[in-house]
Amino acid sequence: MSAQTTAGGVPERKVPPNSIRGAAMRGVVARPGREAVEVKGWLRAHKWLLLRRVSQLGILALFLVGPWLGWWIVKGNLASSLTLGVLPLTDPFLIAQQLAAGQWPYQEALLGGGIVLAFYLLFGGRLFCSWVCPVNIVTDAAAWLRRRLGLKGGKAPSANTRYWLLGFVLVIAAVTGSLAWEWVNPVSMFHRGLIFGFGLAWGIVGGIFFYDLLIAPRGWCGHLCPQGAFYALLGRKSLVKVSADRRSACNDCMDCFAVCPEPQVIRPALKGVGQDHPLILDADCTTCGRCVDVCGKDVFRITTRFNRSES
Amino acid sequence: MTMNDKVQPTGRAAASAPSTRRRFLKDAAGVAGGAGLLALGAGMYAKQASALPATAIRPPGALPEDDFLAACVRCGLCVRDCPYNTLKLAELGDNVATGTPYFEARGIPCEMCEDIPCVVACPTGALDRSLTDIGKAKMGLAVLIDQENCLNFLGLRCDVCYRVCPVIDKAITLERMHNPRSDRHAMLLPTVHSEYCTGCGKCEKACVLPGESAIKVLPIKLAQGSKAEHYLRGWEEKEAAGQSLIGDQVELPVRGLEDKAYGDTRVKPGEGPQVPAQVPDYAPAQPSGGGLDSGWKP
Numbered sequence: 001m002s003a004q005t006t007a008g009g010v011p012e013r014k015v016p017p018n019s020i021r022g023a024a025m026r027g028v029v030a031r032p033g034r035e036a037v038e039v040k041g042w043l044r045a046h047k048w049l050l051l052r053r054v055s056q057l058g059i060l061a062l063f064l065v066g067p068w069l070g071w072w073i074v075k076g077n078l079a080s081s082l083t084l085g086v087l088p089l090t091d092p093f094l095i096a097q098q099l100a101a102g103q104w105p106y107q108e109a110l111l112g113g114g115i116v117l118a119f120y121l122l123f124g125g126r127l128f129c130s131w132v133c134p135v136n137i138v139t140d141a142a143a144w145l146r147r148r149l150g151l152k153g154g155k156a157p158s159a160n161t162r163y164w165l166l167g168f169v170l171v172i173a174a175v176t177g178s179l180a181w182e183w184v185n186p187v188s189m190f191h192r193g194l195i196f197g198f199g200l201a202w203g204i205v206g207g208i209f210f211y212d213l214l215i216a217p218r219g220w221c222g223h224l225c226p227q228g229a230f231y232a233l234l235g236r237k238s239l240v241k242v243s244a245d246r247r248s249a250c251n252d253c254m255d256c257f258a259v260c261p262e263p264q265v266i267r268p269a270l271k272g273v274g275q276d277h278p279l280i281l282d283a284d285c286t287t288c289g290r291c292v293d294v295c296g297k298d299v300f301r302i303t304t305r306f307n308r309s310e311s
Numbered sequence: 312m313t314m315n316d317k318v319q320p321t322g323r324a325a326a327s328a329p330s331t332r333r334r335f336l337k338d339a340a341g342v343a344g345g346a347g348l349l350a351l352g353a354g355m356y357a358k359q360a361s362a363l364p365a366t367a368i369r370p371p372g373a374l375p376e377d378d379f380l381a382a383c384v385r386c387g388l389c390v391r392d393c394p395y396n397t398l399k400l401a402e403l404g405d406n407v408a409t410g411t412p413y414f415e416a417r418g419i420p421c422e423m424c425e426d427i428p429c430v431v432a433c434p435t436g437a438l439d440r441s442l443t444d445i446g447k448a449k450m451g452l453a454v455l456i457d458q459e460n461c462l463n464f465l466g467l468r469c470d471v472c473y474r475v476c477p478v479i480d481k482a483i484t485l486e487r488m489h490n491p492r493s494d495r496h497a498m499l500l501p502t503v504h505s506e507y508c509t510g511c512g513k514c515e516k517a518c519v520l521p522g523e524s525a526i527k528v529l530p531i532k533l534a535q536g537s538k539a540e541h542y543l544r545g546w547e548e549k550e551a552a553g554q555s556l557i558g559d560q561v562e563l564p565v566r567g568l569e570d571k572a573y574g575d576t577r578v579k580p581g582e583g584p585q586v587p588a589q590v591p592d593y594a595p596a597q598p599s600g601g602g603l604d605s606g607w608k609p
Binding site (some may be wrong): 008028064066072074075077080081082085090091094095097098101102103104106108112155158160161162164167168169171172173175177178179180181182183184188189192193195196197198199200201203204209224 | 338339341342343345346348349350351353354356357358377378380381382383384385386387388390391393399400402403404405408409410432433434435436439440555
């Protein structure tokens, strides 16, 4: 199914029947990415998704082989860890809270926080969300189920809520003199729970799943999570970006919008709204690469922020 | 009207632009309000849930609880480096701030490692590295809390808490007391001295009572009263000054014991002050005149 061209040279924009638009026209539940699977094969149509799952589960496995098998590669959890007994890594979001609460951490935590900070500043803040954070698997599952069940609508708070929440998290830390957010933070709680034991934390993770599924589409990661907001701020000038460099081939099937966790970031690049280059520079983009996967026309690819070329 | 002519243009200009601005402000206020409420809820929950149960003991070197909750990022590195699986991270529902490390002495007590690996592992300073001598740790304070069921208080020789104490004869001593019940035995009462007790909890773990222990490690705040700073202890003042501040005590002779050392009141039958055989006109003093008679009888 290559792009058919009419005699006049204008690509015929045939909408695939199972895409969001095609299905809407036929009145059935859409299967975004179906065309990509047919064109590229299942594996290539899930390449970035699989890579992300390998990354997320691999990182989790590094933490788990210690307590499970006694192979101590990484100790601790995402809040702060020690790899092979030498490399400290600390979540800068926690250091920010700790500083707000009035405690100055030891050098290891500062060094570890600096390494993590530098990595995400350089490569992309919300890489954390889509490539590391375990909650992403939960919210992706909710979003998938939502699509499969054809659940529409719902009421999500403004996507800016997370930035306000981030501000208030730091204020509350300063006011209470404690890491107040960490009492309820589902992100750290989920990861810690997987490694050290859950208690009732399953409830919070389940809460996020059902909130995303039944109440707010992409509600947690896309609208509320202050940790994601923190990493988004880090990624404003980072290197790795998605580009819609073959946007001329787009057949408006809308599948990328359907699978994108932050759909508002696509339009400027794909449709040239408010910008002329095809790069998705919005810091909310998690660089998950799912748009690359589901596009049957190979419109998107992952590249650097300096590559503004179009083909 | 000149007034209206001047006012109206600005009013019109303001009417179109602010409609978007007003909507933005309204939206922002709603969003900020929602986020603020969420954060406030989290903050209040955190404050409310920061009370520590009395049996949850923090690792050695832990900062005072308020500072600890600001410094601990809940990474569990102390837990990982504890060789005896003493420490654990609180799970949601454990009544301890979620994700913070603690131990329960009756479960697994602290073995007081000399190199204190948990403190070394802490990257954030929640466990203070200025603690290098585990003997100086103050995780809590042991208290012999149930004197009714403690076997030594019943006059038996259990002594287990004393025997297992890593700071034996300093942190716990056995104080010999007369056993008034049998009137011919001693009771050896385990006695904790806060100066040396590290709060490791080995005594609580070892207590032979089934179920709850008679000796328990409690947070120091619960176990110890505040010092009465206003009360000068005469014996300490005397030692500091090298002599009594009020001069030596006047030693008054005790009638009938004049030939004995001062303070020695032991007498054999027939020795010492004797009740006079006959005091003919003896009568206790009576309140004289119009004094109030309290009715007190010797």
